[in-house]
Amino acid sequence: MRGINLPFVGPNAGNMNMYSQIARNYIRFGYRAPINSPSPVLETKPLLYLHHPPLTSILISVFFRFFGENYSSARLSQIIPSLFSAILAGIIGSKLWGKTAGFFGTVVYTLLPSSSVFGRISGLESFTVFWILLSAVFLIDFRQTARNRSLAVASVCLIFGTWTDWPVAYFAGLAGLFFILEKRTRAGFLIWSSAAAAGLIFLVYTVIMAGSLSDLISAIISRSGGRLLTLPYWLVKWLVILAVRAGVYFGPVIMAVFFVFLLKYFSFKSDWKMKFTALIGGFAVINILLYPEGSFSHPYWIFYLGPFIALSTAYTLLRLYNSRQVLAVSLVLTLSLIWAGRVEGWKTREIEANLWRWKLASSSHSVLTPYESVAVNSEALIDGDILAYSFGHASTIVPDTASARNGFSHYLYSCRDCVSDSELVKNLSRYTYSVFTAGEGTVYVFDLASDPIPFIQASPPLSPVSPLPIQRPSLLKYYYSRFLMLTEAPQL
Template sequence: MTRASIADGKPDGRSPATPPACECVAGWCVFLLLALYATGLTQRLTATWSGMHDWNGAFYSQLARNLLRYPFDVHHGMGVLAVGADAPPADERGLYAHHPPGMVWLTAAAFRIAGESEATARAVPIAASLASLWMLVALTARRWGWDRALCAGLVFAMMPMSVYFGRMVNHEAVCLCLMLAAVLAWQSAAPERPTRTRAFALTGWGAAIAAMIWIDWIGVLFAGLFCARVTLHHRRQGLTGGRLVYAWGVSIGAAAGMVCYLVYGGLDGNWEKLWSIFVSRRENDITPSDSVAWEHVLGNLSWPILALAVFGAAGHIAGRASRQTQLYNGPSHHSGRAVGGLGVIALTGLIWVVLFWRLFKIHNYWMFYLGPWVALSAAAALAGIRSFVFARAPMPARALFYTTVVIAGAAALNGTQRYFAKTFLPERTITAWRDVNQLTRPDERIVLQWDPIQFDRYGAFAFRTIVPPQLAYYLDRAFDVRTDASHAVALGAPANAMYVVPQQAVLANPESFKAVGSLPATPAGDLLLIRLGGRSVAPTASVDEP
């Protein structure tokens, strides 16, 4: 696709409103936007899974690692939650059937190509986020021109939500990328395009829809809304019945295949378990107050961007009502297909938040899919400010426009750094778990003084998990649990097993640990590593000395 086709939405030819010199400038601006966004996304690229919501990164990295090292008859191609180099028995592992397995597959593929690390895992959503920014700019340019497109891209690249959660190893960044890819591909398959172009674009659309459905449940919602909109407007857009059959067939087929795979591959063919998982996502047993949701909105967007988005959305509605679309809607360089597809993304994100309101109050990234709508609305406000004031006072208009951009950028940068500053676990704890891993063999079984195993129950379904997932990822050793030190000695002494004890537990109740008091112990962070057989192991260089 040439820059001209992006600007005017036509397969060939150049828009008179977009001369070659302007296209060249726009292309460089897009490159700078991508560089700006990449700078934010790659912050703390190699950091451990210690930050806010890095729970997800550790969790999916662990599932991906197990997918690569355990035999197929253990994981069935799904994420399996377990520790240790050897495949554990059935009662020491759990298949993750809450979500489709696509994200596990992508992370595992990245590990296979580039090696297992935090940076490799983060590279998957980062690549998807950069592609999302490019496609958002391209789609906006088709409908409203380059000025609006670049403003929308700038807002999207600055938002704390886009920067921080655009690098989070979870479904959001990848699914948003596939949504935008589906919209772009569908537009490229317009009836006026050449036959070969349409065929290629429709194949791409089907691949994006199927991949999205196999990555997260929101793909099913988006596909349904997209197909419903296409069905309602197919006559106006000149679409054939065969096109509708194809769209619905791909969506229903991918969804049916994914659901059957989850039920028969991970839930023993029990459909009631799948329903129990879904219902549990909407229960209101332990829920933060609604004020937390407002805090999440402000944290994700920042005050200036939120104000611009509200102003832009209000102006858009008012402009449509009065048919004065030039100010807020801008000149159209393409049919309504672009705005229609982006509208489906916005509606999908809105329904997702409303449907799982309780989860949004727990997970502030739940509104991630509203990012393009916020960026477009804020860009409309910036365009409105510039156009309205410029017609009356050009110099003040420029000053107001750039001042607004600077204020919004500063607030967004501050919000982003606040997100990066939040931590879930201290580095000292992660270092201690790594030390346990380095002081033991991959096939060795250790003994923990506390029990990290948790069973999440959803009606008929109980999922065995290890909390927090960072423990499973960094420690990665099969373990037994003995809270009583004397029982630990009886279990682990013959094999010279390592007994892992929190130092705080020993300080709080030293009498309980007399049975291991004479055994060699190695301090590691806030843990004590005790060889139950009495044969000491020299600490590695990474072990923290007292």
């Protein structure tokens, strides 16, 4: 797969670096705690990451043990669950509406750009969806056969899923309600209690490790409110960005077919199969509504809607196929394949276009001592997660050089147009430094260990780096940047 071993850079790289770093530390220090620190030595009070359950990083660590620690191993740990999810979508479609619907379910899920773009991110989403779909298969079997074994397996899947990420608990809540309304109260309460017990175990574990739930509560508040709610017309901007992401990551053709499903075929008054299909989309909607800031800032959250979109589209294609409209079905699948290829290529090029950030970090690393903590400027072009995971340097953002001198031997100052930067010009005359340029940016690694030379205000503000030539963006890039500017979204 193209780009499978590219460094974690560009949009969505933060999670990939962080979860891979936690996985590395599981191998280094054992599985007692999710440690998010680049240090090769176990610290007295290590930085723990307890916002989410730990199973994803544990899975990544297993892949590291078998295939070696590299970028492709981390991505592969999520690609494989994503491939299984495509198969599970087909099994669900087959159980609900027959083998033809199952075939369409797998094909459509595979053709969703979100499946390839976000299904390979070494984050939480792919593994979470896998557990939801696997539990759904056994819940459907229980609904059709009343076999307690199927219910038990589904409950185990929900336990493991809740230890992967919180959306599984939302699905369990809806699934339990579904069976209670179906007059199978014991089954509903077993589903609820399975997810609730798993969640409670993690919360108790968090209190034991961190001393309280305050950090987790702060994370919930920041993802629920945050910057989005302070923006003018935030509701409009939020809905617009979600709608555009749906069109991009599910494809306009598949979204058109999905709306046909909603308008023509879907009804809560239909049989239990339609209601159960709604569960598979309901948990994703709950996740989006509970955390507006999270769904606004993180485009990969829309990945959770993928199974519902795939199954709904599969049902609609089944109806078209049974009506002998084979040409329409073929056209939908062909156009969706073309769209998926275009989006996949765009997102891969987006990663490749940010490789210069990794190169700047690599160049800076060459003049630093191993595992040295460094200071970086507030507008840094080098992401802290890249410095930490790829090169072993914890970083702290500081407002100015005076703050950087408080506890750090090196200050990494990166910028694009460095000529007009007054603080940089001042530092150039006071400290020894190394300078590196890559792609769109330049980084100055200032040595703060020695005493600074007194700054003379009258000295000429010279910079050894010339500004990069201005390149006219393409029309598509221009409107893309304008769209982000109007919606104030960090990324599409």
